Amino acid sequence: MPPEKHALLSASSASRWLKCTAAPRFEEHLPERTSEYAEEGRLAHSICELKTLKKFTVMTSRTYTTRLNKLKKDPLYSEEMDKTSDLYIEHLTEQAMLYDSTPTVVAEVQVDFGEYVPEGFGTCDNVMIGGDTLSITDYKHGKGVPVSAVGNPQMRLYALGALKRYAPVFGDAIKQVRMSIDQPRLDSYTTDTITVEELMAWGESIKPIAQKAFSGLGEFAPGDHCRFCRGKAQCRARANTNTALEDFKDCVPAASVSPDAMTTSIIHLAVGLVLLVAVNIVLGSLNALFDGSFDKVKLRNGTIKGIIVAACFIAFYMAGWLNPDIIAIDVDGQTVNLMTASNLALLTAYVLYAKDVFVKLKNLILSKTSGTPPEELAAEQETAE
Numbered sequence: 001m002p003p004e005k006h007a008l009l010s011a012s013s014a015s016r017w018l019k020c021t022a023a024p025r026f027e028e029h030l031p032e033r034t035s036e037y038a039e040e041g042r043l044a045h046s047i048c049e050l051k052t053l054k055k056f057t058v059m060t061s062r063t064y065t066t067r068l069n070k071l072k073k074d075p076l077y078s079e080e081m082d083k084t085s086d087l088y089i090e091h092l093t094e095q096a097m098l099y100d101s102t103p104t105v106v107a108e109v110q111v112d113f114g115e116y117v118p119e120g121f122g123t124c125d126n127v128m129i130g131g132d133t134l135s136i137t138d139y140k141h142g143k144g145v146p147v148s149a150v151g152n153p154q155m156r157l158y159a160l161g162a163l164k165r166y167a168p169v170f171g172d173a174i175k176q177v178r179m180s181i182d183q184p185r186l187d188s189y190t191t192d193t194i195t196v197e198e199l200m201a202w203g204e205s206i207k208p209i210a211q212k213a214f215s216g217l218g219e220f221a222p223g224d225h226c227r228f229c230r231g232k233a234q235c236r237a238r239a240n241t242n243t244a245l246e247d248f249k250d251c252v253p254a255a256s257v258s259p260d261a262m263t264t265s266i267i268h269l270a271v272g273l274v275l276l277v278a279v280n281i282v283l284g285s286l287n288a289l290f291d292g293s294f295d296k297v298k299l300r301n302g303t304i305k306g307i308i309v310a311a312c313f314i315a316f317y318m319a320g321w322l323n324p325d326i327i328a329i330d331v332d333g334q335t336v337n338l339m340t341a342s343n344l345a346l347l348t349a350y351v352l353y354a355k356d357v358f359v360k361l362k363n364l365i366l367s368k369t370s371g372t373p374p375e376e377l378a379a380e381q382e383t384a385e
């Protein structure tokens with residue numbers, strides 16, 4: 001099974017942080033999103049691991065069947081997983097046949113590439129070693145987009161970690177590295193082969209970039225890699241690159257602000273809205289007092305209504321901030337999501353309450369104070385009638 005713990009500079013997010021060095025620290029405190037797809041992926045990986053062990057190591061049929069049946073009891077299990085894991089094993093078998101003699105095969109290998117990337121570690125789905133070649137294979141269960149192994153930084157980092165791990169056993173015997181990505185659900189199988197020398201030179205070349213991304217001194221650089229960034233809904237750098245929604249850019253929370261600063265700004269917004277509602281109630285009551293129509297019940301109901309409205313807007317805003325992508329649509333490449341809707345709703349509330357405050361203030365200034373208590377005013381009116 002893949003590890004639950006993730007490195008700040010993970011191999012799987014390398015294609016992002018190698019381009020946008022600000023991303024890791026920007027995303028760091030944002031909530032991790034777990035989805036049913038991710039859980040399905042974990043289960044599929046477990047089935048792949050079990051089948052790898054059955055195929056390439058000594059495992060009794062009884063142990064295998066017991067473990068497979070246990071995995072099949074998972075509510076997320078599907079027949080398709082059985083088929084895709086079989087295809088994965090078929091591909092591994094083909095890889096093994098490329099060696100002159102039977103290679104050493106290991107599944108779910110923990111690799112440490114911290115020599116190149118601060119605190120970098122990860123899990124390789126499969127490692128094969130024989131002759132002068134080290135092969136690593138990554139199984140991807142998703143069926144979103146095909147990912148190529150050619151020049152893939154995730155695979156290169158895993159390869160660097162695997163080389164380090166097996167260096168004490170195989171020494172300098174390994175001269176080349178073969179990296180494959182299997183996506184059976186997309187019928188996509190790609191492989192890249194480079195020499196150990198080239199791989200290490202690449203590792204050296206990314207060291208300063210990794211250092212920058214780790215230090216928190218990175219720079220925002222939007223692009224295609226933003227797609228899976230947890231901070232994309234809050235990122236101004238990304239919002240600014242979008243011209244289609246340029247008019248709305250100020251509705252998006254400050255970009256390069258840290259999550260802490262964002263929390264402060266949410267508190268400011270919430271306090272501001274509550275103040276506007278309170279001023280509204282006070283001005284309304286004063287106007288009623290001056291024109292003799294003051295009503296305690298009306299004041300109480302107005303206060304309750306104001307509290308409910310403010311609480312609803314704050315709750316709505318928090319929901320958008322915590323789960324920005326629950327509802328998301330793409331408009332010309334720009335994600336419009338619950339966070340965008342929350343910002344617009346909050347802005348609308350501000351405008352409406354502020355307008356009301358101005359109207360009530362104007363009425364207060366223009367009103368004439370009669371000095372006559374409301375009860376007397378009512379009595380005078382009755383007499384006149």
Ligand code: SF4
Binds near residue numbers: 226233238
């Ligand atoms: S959304 Fe894009 S630009 Fe912004 S932090 Fe993430 S990767 Fe970088």
